[in-house]
Amino acid sequence: MLLARRALSLTLGFLILVGLWYINRRGYLHHLPPSFDHWKSNAIPGPISHSQNSSLTSPHGLSPNITFNAHEPTTEPNTKRPTDKTKKPNNFPPAHRFTNGQQVFGTRVFRKKHPVDKLAKFNHGFPLELPKCQADFKSEDESDTEKRSREDKLEAVKKSFEHSWKGYKEKAWMKDELSPVDGKSTEAFGGWAATLVDTLDTLWIMGMKQEFEEAVEAAAEIDFFDTNESNVNLFETTIRYLGGFLGAYDISQGNYPVLLRKATEVGDLVYCAFDTPNHMPATRFNWRQVLAGEEQQASSYTSIAEIGSLSLEMTRLSQLTGDMKYFDAIQRIYDHLEEAQMKTSIPGLWPTIMDAHDITFNDNGYTLGAMADSAYEYLPKMYMLLGGRGEQVQRMYESAIVAAMNHIFFQPMVPDNHDLLISGSASANHGSTIPTTYADGQHLSCYAGGMVGIGAKIFEHPEHMNMARKLVDGCIWAYDVMPAGIMPESFSMLACEMNSECEWDEWKWRSAVLDHASRPEELNLTDNQLVDYLIKERKVLPGFTNIHDPRYLLRPEAIESVFIHYRLTGERDLLDAAWRMFEAVEKHTRTEYANAQIDDVTIEQPEKENKMESFWMAETLKYFYLIFADPSVVSLDEYVLYALFIQISPGYGQGS
Numbered sequence: 001m002l003l004a005r006r007a008l009s010l011t012l013g014f015l016i017l018v019g020l021w022y023i024n025r026r027g028y029l030h031h032l033p034p035s036f037d038h039w040k041s042n043a044i045p046g047p048i049s050h051s052q053n054s055s056l057t058s059p060h061g062l063s064p065n066i067t068f069n070a071h072e073p074t075t076e077p078n079t080k081r082p083t084d085k086t087k088k089p090n091n092f093p094p095a096h097r098f099t100n101g102q103q104v105f106g107t108r109v110f111r112k113k114h115p116v117d118k119l120a121k122f123n124h125g126f127p128l129e130l131p132k133c134q135a136d137f138k139s140e141d142e143s144d145t146e147k148r149s150r151e152d153k154l155e156a157v158k159k160s161f162e163h164s165w166k167g168y169k170e171k172a173w174m175k176d177e178l179s180p181v182d183g184k185s186t187e188a189f190g191g192w193a194a195t196l197v198d199t200l201d202t203l204w205i206m207g208m209k210q211e212f213e214e215a216v217e218a219a220a221e222i223d224f225f226d227t228n229e230s231n232v233n234l235f236e237t238t239i240r241y242l243g244g245f246l247g248a249y250d251i252s253q254g255n256y257p258v259l260l261r262k263a264t265e266v267g268d269l270v271y272c273a274f275d276t277p278n279h280m281p282a283t284r285f286n287w288r289q290v291l292a293g294e295e296q297q298a299s300s301y302t303s304i305a306e307i308g309s310l311s312l313e314m315t316r317l318s319q320l321t322g323d324m325k326y327f328d329a330i331q332r333i334y335d336h337l338e339e340a341q342m343k344t345s346i347p348g349l350w351p352t353i354m355d356a357h358d359i360t361f362n363d364n365g366y367t368l369g370a371m372a373d374s375a376y377e378y379l380p381k382m383y384m385l386l387g388g389r390g391e392q393v394q395r396m397y398e399s400a401i402v403a404a405m406n407h408i409f410f411q412p413m414v415p416d417n418h419d420l421l422i423s424g425s426a427s428a429n430h431g432s433t434i435p436t437t438y439a440d441g442q443h444l445s446c447y448a449g450g451m452v453g454i455g456a457k458i459f460e461h462p463e464h465m466n467m468a469r470k471l472v473d474g475c476i477w478a479y480d481v482m483p484a485g486i487m488p489e490s491f492s493m494l495a496c497e498m499n500s501e502c503e504w505d506e507w508k509w510r511s512a513v514l515d516h517a518s519r520p521e522e523l524n525l526t527d528n529q530l531v532d533y534l535i536k537e538r539k540v541l542p543g544f545t546n547i548h549d550p551r552y553l554l555r556p557e558a559i560e561s562v563f564i565h566y567r568l569t570g571e572r573d574l575l576d577a578a579w580r581m582f583e584a585v586e587k588h589t590r591t592e593y594a595n596a597q598i599d600d601v602t603i604e605q606p607e608k609e610n611k612m613e614s615f616w617m618a619e620t621l622k623y624f625y626l627i628f629a630d631p632s633v634v635s636l637d638e639y640v641l642y643a644l645f646i647q648i649s650p651g652y653g654q655g656s
Contacts, residue, residue: 110291112275119324120331127387133457135570137631146572153579154628158206160586160595161621164612165203165211167593168195174218180594181610189614190227193219194240198618200248200259205634206625216248220258224265231284234273235306239374240614242266242313246320260320267317267326270310274329280336280356281329283307298356307333307356308375311382312640337375338396345428346435348403350375366435367425368408369445376400377447380455384640388458397455404448405467407435410495412474414543415504420477421470422493423448439495439545443487446475446557450564454636457568465569472565475558476577481541484601485584487558489549492516509542516546539602550600554589554612556619560641563627567636578627585620 142150164178172178172185176194179186188194196215203212224241245263249256272290273281280298283306290296299307311330318327337350340361344351351363352371368376379397383390407426414420423445428435449471456464478487494512496502510531517534519525525533534540540547559581566574588606589595595616598606626634634641 110272110275111293113293113295114275114277114279116279116325116328119328121324122318122327122386123389125389127389130384130388131458131460132637133454134567134631134636137570141570150575150628153575153582154625156586157582157621157624157628160582160590161202161206161617161625162208163590164594164617164621165199165208167591168617169211171593174222177614178594178612179610180591180596180612181608183593187228189236189240190229190232192222192224192227192241195614195617197222197244197248198240198614200244201251202617202622202625204248204251205622212248212252216256216259219245219262222262224262224269227287230286230288232269232273232287234270234281234283234285235309237266238270238310238313240618242270242317244618246313246316249320250316263317264321267314267321271325271329278357278359279329279332280359281307281310281333283356300355300357302354302356303371304350304352304354304375305370305372307354308337308350309373309378311378312385315382315385334392334396338392341396341399345430345432346403346407346426348399349407349426362430364427364429365425366408366427367442367445368404368423368448369425369442373444373447376404377451380451380458381640383458394459398459401452401455401464407437409448409467409471409498410437410439410493411498411500411502412439412441412493412543413496413502413504413509414477414493417502417504418473418477419470419502420474421467422474422478423471424495437495439493440490440548441474441478441493442490443475443552443555444489444557446471446487446561449475449561450641451561453561453565453568469565469569469571472561472574475561476581479558479577479581479584481543482601483539483604484552484588484598484606485580486552486588486598486601488547488601489551489553489555491544491548492546493543494545509545512545513540541602547602550602551597551609552585552589552601552606553597554585554595554616554620556615556623559620559623559627563623564636564641566627567631575627578624582624 164180167180167183168178171183172195174193174196175185176188176191177186178184178195197219200212200215200219203215242263245259245266249259249263252259254260269287272287273283273285273296275290276282276296276298278298282296283299283302285296286294311334314326314330318324336359340359341348341350344361345364346366349366350372351361352365352367353363354361366372376397379393379400382393383397386393404423407428408424409421410424412420412422422439422441425438425440426435427438449468452464452471453468456462456468475487478491479485482488494509510528513531513534514527517530519530520533523530523533538547539550559578562574562578562581565571566578586595588598588601589608591608594612596608597611597613598608600606
């Protein structure tokens with residue numbers, strides 16, 4: 001999703017007259033000097049207002065023709081809030097009322113058992129001028145033929161999105177997910193229309209204004225104060241719902257205040273998870289028990305991704321509402337992460353699993369992939385969100401990337417001798433001198449190329465750009481060599497010594513395949529016969545030593561990094577790679593109703609599975625669209641892109 005990187009102005013004359021420290025004003029200033037651009041004041045918590053007549057437009061020049069009432073304080077839980085002047089009013093409970101440790105959820109009242117004495121604040125001062133990220137794209141650098149070809153591909157991606165959106169709208173409207181094979185629906189994330197909310201900003205970016213407004217009107221009716229789920233998943237609720245609303249609010253330039261109101265409803269819900277003795281969150285919290293006043297504890301077994309991936313959404317919500325409780329909640333997490341970072345068994349990295357109850361990091365497994373990914377990905381993007389005043393997240397990122405270079409990234413041996421990097425995994429026990437690196441790859445880890453590229457730009461490490469490109473190339477290669485033209489979910493390879501010539505060696509590869517093999521008991525085979533059997537029957541392709549999970553789940557991470565690196569460098573060969581990827585994905589996943597994940601990319605005709613997660617339209621197709629769009633659309637110098645793509649408006653320094 002996108003969070004606006006636009007500034008909110010400071011009116012000095014008003015400050016002098018009223019004697020306030022801060023003023024919070026929702027609106028975006030487009031022509032401020034560089035030193036003031038992307039700035040927003042540290043707002044006073046409390047009611048906020050919004051102009052109903054904003055003339056600001058989206059990057060496509062679209063201007064909404066319906067408006068929603070601004071978020072306003074109310075004392076009645078069912079105050080009517082009309083969605084526009086012609087439609088019947090809707091009943092919305094108050095989205096934001098927090099006084100003396102009480103939070104109202106419809107007819108329920110949540111009373112904090114562990115109130116926070118003092119909330120963390122943003123650092124004072126104007127944001128720094130961030131280094132330029134996006135390459136200089138000039139119209140004369142693209143021929144008329146190249147432009148027509150790019151625009152044809154852009155239209156093909158949009159048609160694919162329209163097909164999936166049509167299927168969702170007709171067969172699964174207001175459900176979490178469409179089942180793309182049989183046209184039915186499923187509830188996977190609380191039953192709050194996850195696909196609809198997650199996809200809002202994509203609708204806007206693709207210029208589908210009417211569909212966007214229909215979806216916004218429908219989303220306004222979602223009741224986040226009730227669900228059939230016993231437990232609320234903190235991570236998924238934050239990234240799909242809170243991020244979805246904030247992204248749509250920002251990309252539409254704040255012209256739909258109902259989106260911020262719904263974001264605040266979600267933010268207040270997930271904030272309940274932090275009401276624990278140590279203020280670390282319960283990542284799966286029973287909301288009924290919490291509202292009934294029962295004690296809850298932070299999770300004793302939680303992934304680092306779950307606890308470290310709430311920062312962008314919660315920080316942005318504090319920026320927009322002026323209520324610092326959201327930022328305070330994640331700042332406490334960051335303080336604990338930084339304190340532990342250099343004390344783990346691989347200093348610089350956090351183990352995949354931590355104990356948030358006792359705040360310990362004793363696990364010995366490490367990765368930038370599943371269960372850890374966005375905890376690292378968000379660090380450079382938090383720095384951008386905070387206007388270059390996130391010294392803490394810069395320290396954390398730079399420590400992590402050095403450790404990843406030494407222990408996570410590996411150079412695979414491949415038949416064509418391509419110079420590639422893959423993000424793998426590692427293990428180390430406390431007290432061990434040398435961690436063990438495993439040449440295991442994941443589609444999910446493909447975000448790393450984009451992350452390293454952005455970090456290279458904003459932290460001014462140009463020497464990291466080559467590493468970023470090699471990580472991107474590793475994922476492109478994994479797409480290109482598969483029979484279906486798509487990278488598998490997880491696999492193993494044979495690693496060379498880093499920065500070596502890494503020439504292909506057939507014998508070494510076959511030996512590595514044998515090392516990863518389990519010998520079928522019913523077959524009496526020699527070692528060579530077993531390797532031949534594995535290569536043929538289990539489809540172990542040259543360069544791979546095992547395919548652990550051959551599925552493709554419609555994931556966005558590979559095209560995300562291809563898109564980001566293209567915008568960072570302007571290297572046109574990445575457009576060709578993106579098109580090969582899109583053609584393969586569209587060919588093998590398209591169904592009558594939408595697109596479906598597939599079971600096996602190691603064969604030419606994989607079977608479709610009846611599953612389509614919300615990120616297909618919220619992320620994957622969005623990145624495919626943006627790489628073929630004009631580079632001025634969602635510029636990396638105006639927006640921060642992250643796992644769920646929110647437009648970010650930096651303007652705060654970071655609390656200590």
